Amino acid sequence: MFLLIEFVVSALIVPLALFASPLGNRLFKPIGRKVSRFATHRTAAVLAILFLALLTRILVLKVEPIPKPWFYDEFSYLLMADTFSHGRLTNPAHVMWKHFETFHVNQVPTYCSMYYPAQGLFLTFGQKFMGHPFWGVWLSTGLMCASFCWALQAWVPPKWAFIGAGLAIIRLGTFSYWADSYWGGSVAALGGALVLGALPRIQHYRRLRDAVVMGIGLAILANSRPYESIFYTAPILLALGWSMLNSDKLIREKYWRSVAIPLTLILVLTLSAMAYYFKGCTGSPLTTPYLVNVRTYETAPMFPWQQLNTSITYRHLSMAQYQLGWPVQEYERARHDISANFLMRLVKASVFFSGPLLLLPWFVLGVILPYGLSASDLGRKTVFLMGISLLSILGMCLPIYFESHYAAPACCTLYALEVQALRRVYIFDWKGRQAGRLLVRYTILACLMLFGLRATSRLFHLPAPASWFRDWESGGGQGLGRGLVESKLEKEPGQHLVFVRYSPAHDSHSEWVYNGADIDNSKIVWARDMGPVQNAELVRYFSSRKVWLLEPDPVPLRIAPYAPKQAVGNPDQSAETGAGLKLGATWFASTGK
Numbered sequence: 001m002f003l004l005i006e007f008v009v010s011a012l013i014v015p016l017a018l019f020a021s022p023l024g025n026r027l028f029k030p031i032g033r034k035v036s037r038f039a040t041h042r043t044a045a046v047l048a049i050l051f052l053a054l055l056t057r058i059l060v061l062k063v064e065p066i067p068k069p070w071f072y073d074e075f076s077y078l079l080m081a082d083t084f085s086h087g088r089l090t091n092p093a094h095v096m097w098k099h100f101e102t103f104h105v106n107q108v109p110t111y112c113s114m115y116y117p118a119q120g121l122f123l124t125f126g127q128k129f130m131g132h133p134f135w136g137v138w139l140s141t142g143l144m145c146a147s148f149c150w151a152l153q154a155w156v157p158p159k160w161a162f163i164g165a166g167l168a169i170i171r172l173g174t175f176s177y178w179a180d181s182y183w184g185g186s187v188a189a190l191g192g193a194l195v196l197g198a199l200p201r202i203q204h205y206r207r208l209r210d211a212v213v214m215g216i217g218l219a220i221l222a223n224s225r226p227y228e229s230i231f232y233t234a235p236i237l238l239a240l241g242w243s244m245l246n247s248d249k250l251i252r253e254k255y256w257r258s259v260a261i262p263l264t265l266i267l268v269l270t271l272s273a274m275a276y277y278f279k280g281c282t283g284s285p286l287t288t289p290y291l292v293n294v295r296t297y298e299t300a301p302m303f304p305w306q307q308l309n310t311s312i313t314y315r316h317l318s319m320a321q322y323q324l325g326w327p328v329q330e331y332e333r334a335r336h337d338i339s340a341n342f343l344m345r346l347v348k349a350s351v352f353f354s355g356p357l358l359l360l361p362w363f364v365l366g367v368i369l370p371y372g373l374s375a376s377d378l379g380r381k382t383v384f385l386m387g388i389s390l391l392s393i394l395g396m397c398l399p400i401y402f403e404s405h406y407a408a409p410a411c412c413t414l415y416a417l418e419v420q421a422l423r424r425v426y427i428f429d430w431k432g433r434q435a436g437r438l439l440v441r442y443t444i445l446a447c448l449m450l451f452g453l454r455a456t457s458r459l460f461h462l463p464a465p466a467s468w469f470r471d472w473e474s475g476g477g478q479g480l481g482r483g484l485v486e487s488k489l490e491k492e493p494g495q496h497l498v499f500v501r502y503s504p505a506h507d508s509h510s511e512w513v514y515n516g517a518d519i520d521n522s523k524i525v526w527a528r529d530m531g532p533v534q535n536a537e538l539v540r541y542f543s544s545r546k547v548w549l550l551e552p553d554p555v556p557l558r559i560a561p562y563a564p565k566q567a568v569g570n571p572d573q574s575a576e577t578g579a580g581l582k583l584g585a586t587w588f589a590s591t592g593k
Contacts, residue, residue, distance in 0.1 A: 002454065003351070009446045010356040014364070017439035018430060028441045032159075039158035046153075049165045050146035053173045057138055060174055060455050066134045067180050068483035072103035073115070074182035075514035078133055079105060080113035080120030082517040085128045089280040091517050098315060099527040099538050102513045103322065106292050111517075112281045114293035118191070118223035119184040133182060141179045141186040144193065145169050151197025151412050155381055156419050163444065164419040168411075170451045171355065178405060184224065185405035191220030192232060193412035196388075199236050202259055203243045206251065211259040215266030222270055225409050231395030232409040235388050300327035302399050304334040316528050322508035327400075334400040345402045352404040353414055357446055361421040364439065368428050382420050388413045481557060482512050485550065489524050497538065497545040499562055501529040503553040512552055532564045539564070 039045045069075050083091055090112040094100060097107040104114050113120065119140075126136030148168045152161035172178055178185030194217030201210040221229035244255040275285035282292050294302070297319070299309050308331065314320035333341050350359060378386075392410035396402060407414075422443070428436030453460070489496050500512045513526045527538055529549070539547055539562075547562040 002450070003356070005453070006356045006450060009450065010360045013357075013360060013439060013442045013446060016442055017435045018433070020438070028437075032441075035162060036159040039162040042150075042153050042158060045158060045162050046146050046149045049149040049162070049169070050142050052166070053145035053169045054138065054142040056169060056174050057141065057179060063455055063458060064175060064180055066132065067182070068480055069182055069514075070480075070482070070510075071181070071183065072511060073184070075102070075511070076104035076113040076115055077119050077123055077182050077184065079514070079517060080115065080117065081123035081127050081133050081136070083112060084117075084120060084124040086517050088517070089277055094519055096527075096538055096541055099530060099534070100513065100515055100519065101316060101319065101528065103297075103319070103511055104293065105514070106281070106289055106296070109283050109292075110281050111519075112289055114289045116223045116226060116288075116290070117277060118187050118220050119182075122187055123182060137179065137182060137186065140190060141173050144178075144186040144190040145173045147190050147193035147197070148412050148415060151193040152416055152419060154197045154200040155385070155416050156423065160419045160423055163422070164415045167358065167418070167444070167447060168415055170447050171353070171358070172411070174451070175454055176352070178408075183403075183405055185408045188221060188224040188229075188405070188408035189411040191217045191224060192229075192409035193217070195221065195233060195236055196412050196416070199240060202240060206254045206258050208258045208262055211263045212266065215263050215270075218263075218267060219270040221409055223274065225406065227399075228392065228395055228406055229409045232388060232392045232413075235384070235391055239384065297323060298327065299323045300331040300400065302401075304331060304400055315530075317504070318502050318506055318508050318511070321506070325508060330400045342397055345397065348402070349404055349407055353407070353411065354418065357443055357450070358418055360443060361418070361425045361440070364425050364428075365421055368425070368436075382417070385413050385416050385420070389417060481552060485557075485559065486524060489548075492546070495522075495542075495545045496524045496548060497542045497562075498524060498526050498548045498550050498559075499529040499535060500526060500550050500552065503551070506553050510552070512550070535562075535564060 038048075069078055083089070090110040093108045093111050097111065101107055106112050106114055122136035122140040123133040124136065125139065127133045130136075145165055145168050149161050149165035152164045155161075156164070172186075172189075176185075177183060178189075194213050196217075198210045198214035198217065201207065202214065218229075218233065221233065240259075244252060244260065247255060278288050279285040281289045295309075297312065297314075299312055300323070301307065301309065308328070312323070314323065389410055392407065392413070396406055399406075422440050425436045426440045428439075430436075485498075489498070513528050515526055516522050519525055525542060525545070529535060548559055549562040551558040
């Protein structure tokens with residue numbers, strides 16, 4: 001519904017700009033002057049964007065409350081945050097770890113998340129100092145929007161930098177899954193913006209502080225999206241090296257002293273810290289937790305030219321169903337349907353980052369730009385930004401998987417190009433009516449109006465936007481069932497052990513078995529039902545806990561005290577094969593789940 005509304009509004013803007021009364025220009029002119037005047041105070045503008053991003057997210061908490069985790073990546077990052085909050089880099093492997101196997105989490109050689117630590121550090125800050133990991137997401141998203149403003153100030157005039165960052169708040173900083181889940185996106189985008197904004201400043205001023213900012217940005221990228229960051233940072237670092245080598249002797253010496261040496265020092269410290277973290281998690285400074293997880297669980301490779309790993313044996317049916325299902329389908333699609341795969345990624349990313357409204361200026365440019373336009377007509381800055389974006393797109397087309405947060409390192413570059421498109425459309429005139437100005441102003445106004453409509457969508461009973469596109473939508477909500485069970489058991493006295501039994505037709509994208517860093521001392525321990533014999537081992541281990549059997553697939557879901565004597569089937573066979581206990585309605589049926 002929201003995507004349709006956005007399409008309709010976008011289609012109306014062009015005729016309004018071309019044929020409506022120029023009164024709109026007179027209405028917007030005073031506002032534009034005030035924004036331009038304020039934006040010239042660069043530090044104040046960055047702080048204002050930070051404040052607006054943080055405040056806006058708080059104001060819409062009733063519409064978009066603190067999210068419940070629901071996807072594998074989220075639980076994995078939350079495990080990392082919980083581990084760091086306990087003062088550890090990783091956790092010792094649990095003696096009963098086979099019951100706790102789950103997606104994107106390593107059980108051996110240590111119990112830890114498979115991911116790189118940048119996102120986890122922000123979640124840790126939220127959990128440790130603000131009471132909930134969500135506030136780490138909130139902070140990272142606010143910093144992302146502020147860093148966009150700071151970075152764009154080095155590429156475009158201050159007014160346009162402020163507008164670009166404001167559009168990022170509307171599209172990314174409030175209702176997107178970057179701001180409303182624990183998947184990540186904002187952290188990598190923050191790192192990418194710091195690197196992009198530091199480059200022109202270093203080239204112009206050669207200051208130590210700008211080199212430090214670039215170093216911090218590179219450190220964030222290396223610890224959030226390292227693969228995609230290679231493609232994103234390569235042209236930036238090459239441009240920096242070229243500027244240094246083509247300078248005269250005195251300037252080159254300043255480059256070495258104020259830029260190259262401190263930047264190298266930051267990178268060495270970053271790589272050393274990463275190696276220390278990897279060694280703690282895997283036993284080797286050169287083996288990442290990500291690589292351990294891939295080797296242990298993933299049948300489908302990362303790239304389509306690699307071969308399937310058919311040597312993996314899965315202990316649990318639901319894990320086998322997932323790993324042999326969707327990832328293998330994506331692998332085959334990437335190998336045999338390259339054009340459709342690329343088109344799908346392009347559409348998905350375009351709708352997420354821009355949507356029809358912010359794609360509109362690009363369509364208009366295709367009409368108004370003169371035939372035979374050359375790269376020199378676009379300007380060196382625009383061509384360079386386009387080069388970064390194209391190389392980043394190439395990098396994201398190679399793996400078999402794609403989600404919008406994979407493009408996070410290049411996000412600020414995309415918004416810099418968006419602002420350049422708006423600037424070019426802004427000067428377009430048609431029959432003396434200043435149609436370009438009206439079109440840009442109506443586009444910005446329409447973004448604000450759609451944001452307001454999304455914020456009040458419950459009042460109008462509008463359906464949620466499609467989660468596949470994640471346009472104005474976090475895509476969450478699937479975790480509510482697990483969250484309700486968890487809330488219910490948290491209120492029950494004592495500690496709990498919950499065996500999760502899936503039906504053979506279980507949706508393998510919906511996983512319930514995730515635990516915190518300190519499993520033995522957790523209020524609730526989630527475990528896979530592995531049949532009465534192996535379950536009995538876990539029950540003996542947690543002898544003081546109340547034991548439950550949860551079946552999440554029926555509607556409503558079923559949960560009741562665990563009764564092993566009623567179990568049927570092969571004792572050595574996972575209960576996920578369907579040889580499970582069928583229970584009647586319980587106290588949880590009242591939840592409506």
